[in-house]
Amino acid sequence: MAKTVFCIGNGESRSQIDLIRLRPHGKIYGCNGLYRDFKPDVLVSVDGPMMHEVYQSGYDGELWLRDWNPIPGMTYNMVVYANLTPKQIDVAKKNFKIYENERGNREHFVFHGSAISGQVGIIKRIEGGEQIEKKQINHTGCYVSWVDIHNDKTHSLKDLDKKTNTDRGWACGASSAWVALNQNKDLETLYMIGHDLKSNTEQINNMYKSTQNYGNEKNKPIPHVNWVTQWETLFKEFPKVKFVKVNPDGIRGNTPVSSNIEEWNAYAKKNLSYMTFKELNESFNCI
Numbered sequence: 001m002a003k004t005v006f007c008i009g010n011g012e013s014r015s016q017i018d019l020i021r022l023r024p025h026g027k028i029y030g031c032n033g034l035y036r037d038f039k040p041d042v043l044v045s046v047d048g049p050m051m052h053e054v055y056q057s058g059y060d061g062e063l064w065l066r067d068w069n070p071i072p073g074m075t076y077n078m079v080v081y082a083n084l085t086p087k088q089i090d091v092a093k094k095n096f097k098i099y100e101n102e103r104g105n106r107e108h109f110v111f112h113g114s115a116i117s118g119q120v121g122i123i124k125r126i127e128g129g130e131q132i133e134k135k136q137i138n139h140t141g142c143y144v145s146w147v148d149i150h151n152d153k154t155h156s157l158k159d160l161d162k163k164t165n166t167d168r169g170w171a172c173g174a175s176s177a178w179v180a181l182n183q184n185k186d187l188e189t190l191y192m193i194g195h196d197l198k199s200n201t202e203q204i205n206n207m208y209k210s211t212q213n214y215g216n217e218k219n220k221p222i223p224h225v226n227w228v229t230q231w232e233t234l235f236k237e238f239p240k241v242k243f244v245k246v247n248p249d250g251i252r253g254n255t256p257v258s259s260n261i262e263e264w265n266a267y268a269k270k271n272l273s274y275m276t277f278k279e280l281n282e283s284f285n286c287i
Contacts, residue, residue, distance in 0.1 A: 002027035003188045005180045008034060009173045010207040011196025013248050013257055016277060021286040026191075029180045031172040033208040035059055042183070044176040046157070048112035049099070049213040052143040055110075056101040061153060064179050066167055068156040070108035070149050079111050080142065092116045100144040108149050113142045174230035181238055191280075192231075192245045197224040198256035205257070228263050235267040243272045250276040 004026030008014060010033060019038050022028060030040035032050050039061055045051045046066040054063065071079065080098070081089050096116050103109075147154070157167040157175060160182050168178060173195050181187060199205035199221035210217040235243055249258035251274045264272055281287040 001184045001186050003184075003186055004191070005029060005184060005187055005189070006191045006193055007173070007177045007180060007195070008038075008040060009192070009194035009196065010034060011194045011205050011257070012207055013196050013277075014194030015207060016248070016287055017193060017280070018286050022284055025284050026189075027180070027184065029176045031176050033211070033214065035061075036208070042176070042179060044157075044172055044179055046170075046172045046175055047213070048143050049141060052099055052110075052112065052145050053213055055145045055147070055154065056099075063152075063154045064157050064160070064175075065154060066157050066169075066175075067112070068110055068154060070110055070147050073103070073107050073109055073146070076109060076144075079115065080144065081116055084116070096142065098142045098144060101146055103146040106146040106148050109144050109146045111142075111144055116142055168230075170230045171227055173227060174234060177231070177234055181234065181241065187238075187241050189242045189244060191275075192243065193280075195227075195231075195245065196247075196257045197227055197261065198259070200255045200257050228261060232264060232267070235264065235270075235272055239271055241271060243267075244275050245272070246275045246277065246280050248277050250274045250279075252276075 006022050006026050006028045008019060008028060008030045010031055019028065027042070028040040029042045029044065030038065031043075032045050032047070032054075034040060035043050035054055035057070042062045042064065043054065043059065044064045045054050051065045051068065055065070077089070081092065084092060098116070157179070158165055160179060168175070170178065177190060177192075180190060194207075196205050202220065203217060204215050204219045204221055206214060208214045209219075215222075245261075247253065247258040249255070251258060251260040253259065260274070277287060
């Protein structure tokens with residue numbers, strides 16, 4: 001078990017940090033698209049499209065996912081197509097995208113998204129010869145990952161809490177910290193890097209914006225209120241752990257990212273502190 005953990009978010013501030021240099025100093029937990037550039041000790045993902053992207057990439061590290069519940073392959077048609085006729089299934093395969101990996105010899109799969117059977121009205125119209133424009137098809141996506149339940153390192157977040165067998169349903173950042181805090185019972189310090197919460201512009205703040213399964217770079221920033229509340233819950237539940245939020249300029253900067261989170265003021269005198277990138281570099285030589 002680690003005494004020091006680095007929880008890496010995907011806020012754009014972390015582009016200045018050399019994550020490889022942090023590895024000798026503690027255990028690294030990452031979120032979502034981080035796997036594209038860096039392999040943390042533990043990766044967490046909670047959104048359907050991204051979870052399946054990670055799994056289908058062949059990622060072979062320890063992975064914690066939301067509602068990742070393998071079901072027998074024999075139920076595939078029932079889950080994906082339900083009561084569609086064989087002819088309607090053929091129509092569906094030609095007109096609806098299923099994001100799916102190769103089955104190979106795997107006997108279980110995980111499903112997220114909207115079942116194709118929910119589009120039976122559209123399917124019947126196509127079957128009857130009607131020309132349907134793609135914009136008329138309101139289907140959010142069907143994601144299927146064929147899994148090897150015996151040999152991979154993938155876990156469902158609900159399995160982390162053996163007492164309740166529930167997932168808190170949080171965003172990925174706080175969920176990664178939740179995993180870290182439960183896996184490392186003697187944890188002393190948790191560094192929050194790249195958890196910017198806010199944006200310095202009027203647009204989304206994310207390392208992977210405008211890439212697959214992420215929002216467009218022109219989108220407005222994601223409201224941070226839920227993230228703030230979720231992290232605050234962890235400060236309260238783990239009073240013996242020192243949480244360090246790392247900002248480019250600590251809380252002395254003139255930008256939203258390098259600012260004090262007022263909702264956390266009660267913990268600033270207890271188990272929360274802020275650190276600048278300069279101070280982080282002095283400790284870990286990571287910039």
